[in-house]
Amino acid sequence: MRLGLLAAACLLVPFSAAQAQGTWDHPYLEDLATPDLQTFEDEREFRRWVRDLRRAQRYITGENRAEIDPEIYVASLRVERQDPDCSPLYEDCVSAEGDDAGTVVVTGTRMRQSSLSSPMSVTTADAESITNNQSAGVDEGDIVKRMGDYLLVLQDGRIFVANFRTMELTDRIDVYRTDEDGDPIGADWYDEMLVQGDHIIIAAYSYEDDASELSVFRLNRDNGTIERRGVFLISSEDYYDVDNYATRVIGDQLVIYTPYDPQDLVNRRNRPSIRRWVPSEEFDDEDRGRAILDVRDIYRPVFGTFDPIVHTISRCDLGGLDEDNLTCESTAFIAGEAAEMFVSPENIFLATTAASYNDTSSYRVCRAREAGFEANTEAPPGAVFRIPMRRPDEVDLLAVRGVVFDQFSMEQQRSRFRMLTSWQDITCTDSWWRSERERGDIELVDVPLVRFGTRYSEPDDGRFTTLPEVDDGFFENRFVGEWLLYGSRTRYGRPPEAEEGDVFESSGLMAVPLGEPDDAQRVPLSHEITRIESLGGDAIVTGYRDDTGLIISYLDLAETAQVADAALLPGRFESESRSHAFNATIYADGDGLMGLPTVRSEHESGRYYWRSDNSDISFLRFSPSGQLTDLSDVSPAPPEDKRESEYECEVSCVDWYGNARPIFIGEGVYALMGTEIVEARALEDRVEVLRRLDLTAE
Known part of the structure; x- marks a missing residue:
């Protein structure tokens, strides 16, 4: 800590407003x-x-x-x-000597009794998982889950239960509650569903309560009915972003991220707490619940930042749900506004930065430059904090620089941690709204976990490997086995604009062998990049070259990275960007099926999150050598084929997390499209619809 500060005194040393400074x-x-x-x-x-x-x-x-x-x-x-x-x-x-309260240094090894002292039993990587999770053994919230013979669908603030073997609806229950007049109360958005044992956990956010809401239900596997077990509120000032997920489940532990403004936490009544929801007539305003974050659980910033946020990771023990009890412990880190959480089976990682909105807003940066200030173009300091799941009090950190693109910019593979970082500079023009962003160096960090420590110091350049540049635009990246794949797209998931006669040119995909990152190679593609997904030890890359349809490339990641095959889906366009929208299965003989949501209208490709129209599901077959066969798509039943129903959506009617999913259960093929489940069969050249189930039919 510095022991001296600048003070205005006399006219001695020149000071210029144009000093470079973030x-x-x-x-x-x-x-x-x-x-x-x-x-x-x-x-x-x-x-x-x-x-x-x-x-x-x-x-x-x-x-x-x-x-x-x-x-x-x-x-x-x-x-x-x-x-x-x-x-x-x-x-x-x-x-x-006159201060009656001395200062004691508390390091990152403050020990406390932990419920994770015994070995974990990971249950989310079993055969029942139907979610395209980033890490095996770490379940993520989604809109559809499997429990035994049942598919659970989260839609319109409701849980629908369907027996996928009989294709019958067995139950439907509102996640939201109602007041004495029958009007809906509770959260504004019900986004994520997780399962653990026989319990269903719905994660949501309530602006009225300033809280993340966890609704707990139990499924009766004998008859497919659901009972409500309770609602818990964890005070929070915001939900997570549009791409990452706020929750994870590892064994019997729920991990949830919540942010806070440090100034709001001065008042103890505003501190994060968890309480069981009770009706308003029974609620005692003095009962703020059990505190889950003490100031002694908040780590001081390790670098300066102008607009700090208290980034909080809570670990909740799901083992007590049978007793209708939920206990949580939290750890918090103070850093800049941007943060991304990545969870492996062994560790929780939180990537943070020193930069604030003032450093990333083109308006703020360009206005400051107009006034004579020179914004700092160097990558800001950053730190990745680690919370070991079995020893959550032994927190440590890794010093980095720049910011990660998203959660897929991080991975833990055995005893190594890897991440991809960069920093965008802003080029100001005569009008700040015409300003351009230019990505700086793309850098790979690949270190053993033992490099994490309890002291921040500026990282040396040897920790970073500078990788080849790609075109500016939305960045896509993914760690797949021993490879890192990345590239960019110039439009938000839409076909590129081209004049007649233009020849399409793609910057290609960068494939970096993690064992020799200096040997990065550019893989030629016939399209730009919209999505990168892991498929066993290989990868799938989607994108467009024109407005004729979506192209899917199978990337063989053996000794070298190369495109094994590419398939055009004529007249079909990808409609959801979240990772969970894609799914695949590989059978014992090496063949497999994949699926993803598509639409037939070009202008709906890459549509925004508030577009909640139903998507189709396109299916493809792939061989062990990566050869692709388009099996066409499955569409929702036309309106004239549906029975009349008085069903209405009352809350959470915008499908921020999408509404369509391909589902593979054993040899079974299913498609969720809005409130309809389709059972299908994959033939040699097409997918044949066998049965349909309208979840809203009376």
Whole structure:
């Protein structure tokens, strides 16, 4: 921690507003960081830190807004503190002896009794899993799950239960609740469903309660009926992003991410807590629930940041659900606004950065440059925090730089951690809204887990391998076995625009052998890149070359990376971007099937998240050598074939997470499209519909 600060005194040392500086490297913000991984010792220390942060923000904001005359000079005066926890810029300081509360350093090995001291039993990688999870053994929330003979569908804030063997609806239950007038109450969006044992957990977010809502149900596997077990509220200031998932299940542990503004946590009543929901007439406002985050569980920032967020990871024990009990413990890290969570069977990783909105907003950056400030184009400091699942108190970190693109930019393979980072510079024009973003170096970090430690220091260049550039645009990346694949697309999942006579040129896909990353190779493609998915030890890449339809390439990842085959889906366009929209199965003989949602209208390709029209499901067969056969698509039943129903959606009527999924169960082939399940059979050249089930039929 710095022991001196700048103070205005006399006209000695010139200071220019055009000094290159990011919001993270202002000395007052750096002064609030501690390189050693430390938690706050007590309430007093946390409140003092928040107070100093507020004052630093006001000072820096005023400093940046001031009209600075280049002829004026400001002195630099280094002041030795009497109390290292007191800043003379912010407050009147007294000697350390006069402060009745000493400071104790708490390192990242604070030990506490953990429910994970015994070996875990991973249950999510069994034959019942039908979700395209990023990591085997780590289940992610989705809109459809399997439990025994039943498919559970989360749609319109309701759970539909269907016996996929008999294709009969066995139950339907509202996840949301109703008040005394019968009006819906509860969360605004019901997005993620997880299963554990016989329990169903629905993760949602309620803006009225400022809380993540966990609704727990139990399935009776004998008759396919559901009973409600309880609703739990975990106070939170926001939900997760449009691509990543807020929840994971590992064995009997639920992992959930929630963010908070540190200034809001000064009041203990605003601290994260978990409480069981009860009707309003029974609710005691004084009962705020059980606190799940103490200030001694919050790790101080290890680098400066202007707009810090308290990024919180909660681990909830699902073993108590039989007793209608849910207990959680949390760990939090203070860093910049952007964060991505990746969970392996052994560890929870949280990638953070020092950058804030001021550093990424073209409006803010360009306005600052107009005023004479030069924004820092260097990649900001970053840190990946790790929470071991079996020893959650032994937290450590890895110093990095830049930001990750998404959760797929990270992976743990055995004892190694890998991640892909970059940083975008902003090129300002005469109008800030015409500003352009230019991606900086794409860098690979590949280190053994033993390189994680309890102290942040600027990472040396040897930790990073600079990889070849690709075209600017939306970035797609995926670790597949011993390879890293990445590329970009220029449009949001839509066919590229081309004038008549134009020759399509693709920048191709970069394939990096992780054993020799300097030997990265560019794999020629006949299309741009919309999606990259793992398929056993190989990969699938989708994209367009024109408006004739979607192209799917099978990438053989053997000694070299090469396209084994490519198939055009004529007149069909991919309609959902989430990873769960794609799914595949490989049979014992090496053949397999894959499927993904498509639509027949080009203008609906890559449609935005609030477009909730039903998609079709396109199926393809692939051989052990990677040869593809288009089996065409399965569509929802036309309206005239459906029975009349008074069914209406009441809440959560926008399908943010999509509404279509290919489902493979043994040799069975199914398609979920909105509120319809189709059972099909894969023939040599097509998919034949066998039975349909309308989940909303009365």
